Amino acid sequence: MDIKEITGYVDPASVPKKVLYTGCEIPALGIGTFGSDKYGAQEISEAVYGAVCGGYRLIDCASVYQNEKEIGATLRKLFDDKVVTREELFITGKVWNDMHGDGEVIRSCEQSLEDLGLDYLDLYLVHWPFPNYHAPGCGGDSRNPDSRPFFADEFMAVWRQCEQLVSDGKVRHIGMSNMTIPKLELVLPQCRIQPAAIEMELHPGFQQPELFQYVQEHDIVPIGYCPLGSPSRPERDRTAEDVSDMEMPEIAEAAKAHNVHPAVICLKWAVQNGQIPIPFSVKPKQYLDNLKCVTEDPLTEEEMEKIRKADKGCRLVKGQVFLWPGAKSWKDLWDLDGHIKGWED
Numbered sequence: 001m002d003i004k005e006i007t008g009y010v011d012p013a014s015v016p017k018k019v020l021y022t023g024c025e026i027p028a029l030g031i032g033t034f035g036s037d038k039y040g041a042q043e044i045s046e047a048v049y050g051a052v053c054g055g056y057r058l059i060d061c062a063s064v065y066q067n068e069k070e071i072g073a074t075l076r077k078l079f080d081d082k083v084v085t086r087e088e089l090f091i092t093g094k095v096w097n098d099m100h101g102d103g104e105v106i107r108s109c110e111q112s113l114e115d116l117g118l119d120y121l122d123l124y125l126v127h128w129p130f131p132n133y134h135a136p137g138c139g140g141d142s143r144n145p146d147s148r149p150f151f152a153d154e155f156m157a158v159w160r161q162c163e164q165l166v167s168d169g170k171v172r173h174i175g176m177s178n179m180t181i182p183k184l185e186l187v188l189p190q191c192r193i194q195p196a197a198i199e200m201e202l203h204p205g206f207q208q209p210e211l212f213q214y215v216q217e218h219d220i221v222p223i224g225y226c227p228l229g230s231p232s233r234p235e236r237d238r239t240a241e242d243v244s245d246m247e248m249p250e251i252a253e254a255a256k257a258h259n260v261h262p263a264v265i266c267l268k269w270a271v272q273n274g275q276i277p278i279p280f281s282v283k284p285k286q287y288l289d290n291l292k293c294v295t296e297d298p299l300t301e302e303e304m305e306k307i308r309k310a311d312k313g314c315r316l317v318k319g320q321v322f323l324w325p326g327a328k329s330w331k332d333l334w335d336l337d338g339h340i341k342g343w344e345d
């Protein structure tokens with residue numbers, strides 16, 4: 001598809017919106033920018049150009065995706081070409097785990113702003129709730145001896161810097177990612193500025209109903225990553241037990257009934273369920289279908305209910321590279337029995 005066919009494919013006004021607790025609107029679907037070690041920065045930034053021409057207004061970025069400079073060049077071109085104004089976009093950034101120290105969150109955000117060529121971000125997230133660094137692209141069994149369990153005081157020191165970024169006008173909202181209810185129970189009462197959104201893994205095979213309900217009850221908007229079950233995810237994030245969302249019978253059945261690709265069913269389900277999915281694709285037909293589908297032909301209540309019941313509890317991004325010495329399994333990162341693991345063992 002050339003850019004003429006892409007331009008105006010979806011009217012941004014027809015895309016549903018959600019409202020953050022500040023009253024600010026955010027589109028109900030956005031585009032992801034993590035290339036899963038498969039797609040390069042240039043390809044991804046070109047897809048961002050096409051996606052915005054095609055009607056996307058929400059872009060999910062992160063410093064660790066190593067493509068903010070290229071996306072910045074794309075944003076400049078979008079503004080110069082008068083495709084969109086800065087105010088019409090909602091841009092998310094994230095601080096990576098190696099920049100949690102005193103002053104480092106501020107510096108990392110400033111670097112992202114410089115790379116993206118922006119004066120402010122709409123949303124800035126703490127990417128993971130601990131300072132455990134692994135090099136981008138490292139293998140699944142790689143471990144960093146400096147890794148340690150979640151520690152609320154350490155997290156709050158990061159959050160205070162995020163709050164400072166809001167006070168300084170560098171970011172409009174702040175949020176978290178890869179959190180659990182026990183961790184939120186510890187930190188939310190200490191936040192001077194509440195998180196506006198929380199990014200979490202959400203797809204038909206991994207619906208996290210308790211955490212999902214918890215964030216909604218706290219007036220926090222859930223943003224769902226890997227909404228299609230991340231079929232191109234890196235090898236380090238694959239195990240034999242993983243379920244393929246797009247092959248689940250309930251998804252396949254609905255895809256047949258609506259005469260669409262199963263990916264589209266996952267996204268309709270996500271938006272109707274109340275999260276903001278951020279599917280990734282560099283392929284115009286895919287990313288345009290992904291946006292268009294949430295503006296038409298909704299799933300029936302019966303289809304929604306069948307998918308709700310089909311939850312497999314299958315986490316794909318297990319985070320095993322963040323484990324600390326002595327941790328037993330990736331499950332230790334997710335507080336499955338309601339307790340934060342690490343310091344008491």
Ligand SMILES: NC(=O)c1ccc[n+]([C@@H]2O[C@H](COP(=O)([O-])OP(=O)(O)OC[C@H]3O[C@@H](n4cnc5c(N)ncnc54)[C@H](OP(=O)(O)O)[C@@H]3O)[C@@H](O)[C@H]2O)c1
Nearest residue numbers: 032033034060225226227228229230232263279280281286
């Ligand atoms: N906060 C966090 O910790 C975190 C973690 C992970 C991801 N994220 C964010 O979430 C975004 C999305 O997650 P993800 O990229 O891992 O997974 P995803 O969006 O579930 O899957 C992306 C893949 O799905 C395929 N796809 C996309 N649209 C399709 C369509 N219409 N039909 C068929 N296949 C389609 C593409 O595969 P092909 O490449 O084969 O075409 C694409 O690479 C990331 O890009 C990133 O921005 C955040």
